[in-house]
Amino acid sequence: MSKVDLTLRYRLQVASRVAAAAVGGYVLASAVTAMLAALFPLPRAEAVLASTMLGFVWYSLAVITVFCVKTATRAWLAMALPAATAAVWCAWLLHASGLRP
């Protein structure tokens, strides 16, 4: 740790990654959880419960990704793109099945 230059820029990058993990990771996990719930061929309440119980796996994978990729910007992209994809797919699934307008 002492070898790293602890500049303001470095600290901001770390803060950005922490935010990407906490907020971005949570949004990603939420989107994937909702999408899987819409996808599971189970009665509605069970699908929600099954998907939610799995949700923390996606959250942890998201956080690990944030701290593995090269830059903070890529970390944000790695959260935003899959989250948006999952959210759109989920909305389409719910619309197609008539569950939500």
Place this chain on the structure above:
Amino acid sequence: MAWLHTWVGLTTGWVLFFVFVTGTAGYLDDEITRWMQPELPLATTQIGLYEPSVMTGHALARLQAIAPPARSWTVTLPHQSLEPRGEQGLSIAWESLPSPGQNAGRRGGERLDPISGEPQQAVTPRATGGGTVLYRMHYLMHSLPYETGIKVVGICTMLMWLAVVTGVITHKKIFSDFFTFRPGKGQRSWLDAHNVVSVLSLPFFLMITYTGLVFFAVTYLPAARDALYGSSAAPRQEFAKELRGPARNDQRVTAPNVSLPALAQRLESEWGVGNVVSMQIMHPSGEAPYIDVRRARTSTLSVHELAARFSAIDGERLPLPEAAPATMRVRSTLFALHEGLFADWWLRWLYVISGLLGCAVIGTGLVLWTVKRGQQHQRLQQRAGRAVRHSFTARINATGLRLVEVLNIGTLAGLPLGLAAYFLANRLLPVTMTTRASWEVHSLFIVWGGALLYASVRPAKRAWFELLSLAAAAYVSIPGINALTTDRHLGITLRHGDWGLAGFDFAMFGLAGVFAAIAIKLQRKWRAAEAAPLARKKS
């Protein structure tokens, strides 16, 4: 990844230590409550002493005489129970018919004398929160609103899950590290201890953190429910209702047509003495009434599983109701693993030891941080010039290091000390005091707070040694104070063979031994470290 492990561990370590200490105590909650109610009689046995048919006859007569209009009548025969743990005597229970719009009715019950069938004079024990308070604190914290409490614990649990997972990833040499211990080498020894204990209890950590999250999963991660149902109150209730399944509609139960005493007798001869736990009569609206029977010592994770169902009209054996859907069964299994209610005494001790190892992992991890930081800080100070030594960053680092040190000492030694105060308060506060149950809990937090204050004004090494010694003294005094204030001490409990009560006193000696051993070991090491440079100078 190592970075993530370190910082996640540091920010949540103290809360998690609290959760693990109180949660581990929760695995022995019934035993702790029992010890904290010394007015209750010593353990006696009714199993196998009386005829099940006679007891069932008494119980049924009593239910007919006093139960309000009820949806269920339950007769419980003497047996070894898992929830609550320990032997349960003859008792009856009922649930009144729910008022319209309600899911459940009021529950009531009585313990009965197995010979006369008269209600037993209930002994009123002293007011105490017992082990239940400790168990509840491990997921609700203390003096926080319910929602806030479970969220604080949830965030820390999620971070611990991350710390465990990243800890495994960081550890490429996880297997060889398990066999590595280099004692007496300062930071390396702390790291080795942290590694050995973590690897040993890794499966337990993975299980306990993830299942812990599942308890309030929908509160922590409501996205799926909000997407499929909606987030306002009405759709939430809709979701809860669908999860529960169709509502029961029961009508008032009456004494069964078939002879319940005969059924009890027959089942006992079939299953063995003490294995018929309870018989429950229910009457779904528009259907025939039936009798549900539960038995002891099944090998399932569920502690209240149904063993058989009989028609209340002709006594014919009926098929068991359909099992719950797979998702619900997965969830109950995860809950069961976390709570460990199914665990017999030897498995229970494994749970307790795993919990204590959890405390040890969190404790050694927190200490490791200060040891490592302290060394870095010292090196920097020695190398750097005067200007850097007194720079803003250096001061911040020194303050941060001291803060973590104080929190470590005040919590790792102070919380166990507070817990000892909780047990001592149970024996020392006046029995008639109206607020004694809440003052028992206050004692815990006052002593813990005092320990934090003490740690902040004493030099670190002195504070460690003094608080650990004090904790050892406090724990060793508990069986003594118990003997002075009650007649439920080792002299009596051992002779009587009440291992639950005696075990508590022995556990206090054990904890005292652990704290004394740590204190002595630290003291010796520091003495040797102080003597070493002097000896070198002399020679």
